[in-house]
Amino acid sequence: MPATDLPRRGIPDATVARLPAYLRVLGIMAEAGVRSTSSLELAQAVGVHPAKVRKDLSHLGSHGVRGVGYDVAHLTVEISRELGLTRDWPVVIVGLGNLGRALAGHAGLSSRGFSVAGLFDADPAVIGQSVSGLTISPMSAIADLPRAADTVGVIATPAAAAQVVADQLVAAGITSILNCAPAAIVVPAPVDVRVDIASELQILAFHKQRRTAAPALAVAP
Amino acid sequence: MPATDLPRRGIPDATVARLPAYLRVLGIMAEAGVRSTSSLELAQAVGVHPAKVRKDLSHLGSHGVRGVGYDVAHLTVEISRELGLTRDWPVVIVGLGNLGRALAGHAGLSSRGFSVAGLFDADPAVIGQSVSGLTISPMSAIADLPRAADTVGVIATPAAAAQVVADQLVAAGITSILNCAPAAIVVPAPVDVRVDIASELQILAFHKQRRTAAPALAVAP
DNA sequence: TAGATTGTTAATCGATTAACAATC
DNA sequence: TAGATTGTTAATCGATTAACAATC
Numbered sequence: 218m219p220a221t222d223l224p225r226r227g228i229p230d231a232t233v234a235r236l237p238a239y240l241r242v243l244g245i246m247a248e249a250g251v252r253s254t255s256s257l258e259l260a261q262a263v264g265v266h267p268a269k270v271r272k273d274l275s276h277l278g279s280h281g282v283r284g285v286g287y288d289v290a291h292l293t294v295e296i297s298r299e300l301g302l303t304r305d306w307p308v309v310i311v312g313l314g315n316l317g318r319a320l321a322g323h324a325g326l327s328s329r330g331f332s333v334a335g336l337f338d339a340d341p342a343v344i345g346q347s348v349s350g351l352t353i354s355p356m357s358a359i360a361d362l363p364r365a366a367d368t369v370g371v372i373a374t375p376a377a378a379a380q381v382v383a384d385q386l387v388a389a390g391i392t393s394i395l396n397c398a399p400a401a402i403v404v405p406a407p408v409d410v411r412v413d414i415a416s417e418l419q420i421l422a423f424h425k426q427r428r429t430a431a432p433a434l435a436v437a438p
Numbered sequence: 439m440p441a442t443d444l445p446r447r448g449i450p451d452a453t454v455a456r457l458p459a460y461l462r463v464l465g466i467m468a469e470a471g472v473r474s475t476s477s478l479e480l481a482q483a484v485g486v487h488p489a490k491v492r493k494d495l496s497h498l499g500s501h502g503v504r505g506v507g508y509d510v511a512h513l514t515v516e517i518s519r520e521l522g523l524t525r526d527w528p529v530v531i532v533g534l535g536n537l538g539r540a541l542a543g544h545a546g547l548s549s550r551g552f553s554v555a556g557l558f559d560a561d562p563a564v565i566g567q568s569v570s571g572l573t574i575s576p577m578s579a580i581a582d583l584p585r586a587a588d589t590v591g592v593i594a595t596p597a598a599a600a601q602v603v604a605d606q607l608v609a610a611g612i613t614s615i616l617n618c619a620p621a622a623i624v625v626p627a628p629v630d631v632r633v634d635i636a637s638e639l640q641i642l643a644f645h646k647q648r649r650t651a652a653p654a655l656a657v658a659p
Numbered sequence: 660t661a662g663a664t665t666g667t668t669a670a671t672c673g674a675t676t677a678a679c680a681a682t683c
Numbered sequence: 684t685a686g687a688t689t690g691t692t693a694a695t696c697g698a699t700t701a702a703c704a705a706t707c
Contacts, residue, residue, distance in 0.1 A: 229673075229674070231673085231674060231675090232674090233641060233644050234637075234641060236640070236644075237634070237636065237637035237640040237641065238637065240640070241622050241636075241637075255687090255688065255689090256688075256689075257688085264627065266675075266676065268675075268676055268677070268678090269674090269675065269676075271688090271689065271690065271691090272674090272675080272676090272690085272691085274689095274690090275689085275690055275691075279689085279690065281688080281689050281690075282682090282683060282689075283681065283682045283683050283687080283688055283689040283690075284681095284682065284683040284686075284687045284688050284689070285683060285687080285688070285689085286687090286688065286689080287689090299644070300640050300641075300643055300644045300647075301643045301644055301646065301647030302640065302643060306643050306646065308639075314535070314536025314537065314540075315535025315536040315537060315538075315596075316535065316536060316537040316594075316618070316620070317536075319535075319596050319597060319619075319620055320620050320635075323597060323620050325597070325620070325621070325636060326620075326639075329636075329640075330640070330643060331639065331643075367646070367650075369639065369642055369643070369646070373537075375536075375540050376540060376544060376546070392646070392649075393645065393646050395635065395639055395642060397537070397618070397635065398540075399537070399540055399541050399544050399546070400546070401459075406485065409642060409645050409646075411638040411639075411641060411642055412633060412635065412638050413458070414541075414616065414618065414633065415458065415462075415546060415550075416455075416458035416459065416462075417616055417632040417633050418529075418547075418552065418590065418616055418632075419457070419458040419461070419521050419523065419550075419551070420454060420455060420458065420521075420632060421590055421614045421615075421630060421632055422521055422522045422523060422527050422551060422552070422590070423454050423457075423520070423521045423522055424614065424630050425522065425527065425588070425590070425613070425614050425630070426521075426522030428613075450697075450698070452697085452698060452699090453698090476663090476664065476665090477664075477665075478664085487699070487700065489699075489700055489701070489702090490698090490699065490700075492664090492665065492666065492667090493666085493667085493698090493699080495665095496665085496666055496667075500665085500666065502664080502665050502666075503664085503665075503706090503707060504663080504664055504665040504666075504705065504706045504707050505662075505663045505664050505665070505705095505706065505707040506663080506664070506665085506707060507663090507665080508665090
């Protein structure tokens with residue numbers, strides 16, 4: 218099979234990682250009644266170089282107007298479409314402690330491309346409870362999840378349960394996991410996992426040490 | 439001032455981001471009684487190219503032995519040192535819901551370079567409670583935090599409180615924030631923030647869509 | 660010694676930035 | 684028209700991978 222036949226989207230991962238930040242800033246602008254913006258303004262709000270903003274946005278097509286800038290509403294739609302947020306992705310939440318409940322009731326989720334499709338917990342004391350209109354199911358019920366391949370699994374359990382839950386999600390056919398538990402998890406290769414609180418904390422420590430170790434580093438005037 | 443005078447550590451950010459993963463795998467190996475490993479073994483466990491492992495580790499100095507591999511215990515110490523985990527960084531946790539309590543009691547934190555130095559909450563009902571030997575203080579007390587510049591602030595509040603808490607942490611002099619709340623926060627430039635659950639979810643959606651849109655993509659045999 | 664595996668150099672690849680013509 | 688700002692091309696920079704000499 219010739220490689221040229223592949224429908225190479227070719228939108229770089231580095232760009233994808235920044236799109237949510239642009240979307241966030243555009244949302245704030247829209248709320249404030251701002252109709253139009255520029256690559257410079259977006260760059261300053263997100264903290265990147267303006268040329269990078271233009272390059273990133275050019276990957277979505279030509280949605281700006283030379284000499285004028287970008288229409289806030291239009292660009293919001295284009296980025297949302299690119300991220301796949303114009304359709305609804307089902308999300309299941311495992312672990313209905315405070316974080317899980319916060320996520321289940323989070324208006325931002327349901328209004329922004331995600332719909333909470335299931336709540337699961339291992340604790341008999343909470344199974345059967347209703348949270349934001351959904352009933353908490355026993356963890357064993359995850360095996361019967363419909364549309365598992367489309368579903369994002371969110372782990373909001375204590376650290377000790379994270380790996381077991383991850384294994385159950387994978388067994389149920391889920392291929393995208395957001396791990397909010399304070400423990401790293403290991404999953405087979407095709408599964409996409411994001412967030413690792415322990416690692417992020419260690420990266421913070423490194424940056425802190427680097428700053429501490431080089432206190433005389435010049436600051437731009 | 440000549441640029442060559444700077445004590446350029448030069449350890450790439452991309453490498454730093456992978457060091458916690460190596461550390462995690464080494465920990466699992468040590469627990470299993472494995473004494474020695476290789477770049478190939480580490481690479482497979484973490485899911486990267488073996489040459490990348492060697493390149494990453496070479497940034498820490500020459501700690502492997504040609505023809506033999508890496509000593510698990512020794513490499514663990516070297517990576518920990520590089521990440522700054524051989525000293526203890528104080529951590530304060532804001533929001534003592536389930537996630538906050540889980541983090542406060544998390545053995546992994548206190549044993550791995552972090553010590554919980556303070557607990558804060560805005561809810562009068564929980565202020566004064568004791569969690570893992572520490573008393574929960576009112577949020578206003580954050581202003582008197584000693585060693586704020588060394589401290590990592592962890593936000594584990596509901597989404598609605600995240601930005602206010604972030605502002606209070608920054609005002610108290612904290613420069614490193616781990617944001618576990620399900621809401622993005624905006625902070626001034628010198629502050630280092632990690633984790634943004636909303637953005638991570640959107641990136642998961644993008645990857646999912648890309649996979650869905652190109653179902654015929656060849657899988658390696 | 661023969662086999663194994665590192666550490667490093669060179670080649671490749673991809674991402675960032677600079678610069679500017681296109682054009683509103 | 685003059686001024687502004689995009690979209691894109693080319694230059695730079697950094698990160699990944701391949702390859703292999705060093706060496707245990």
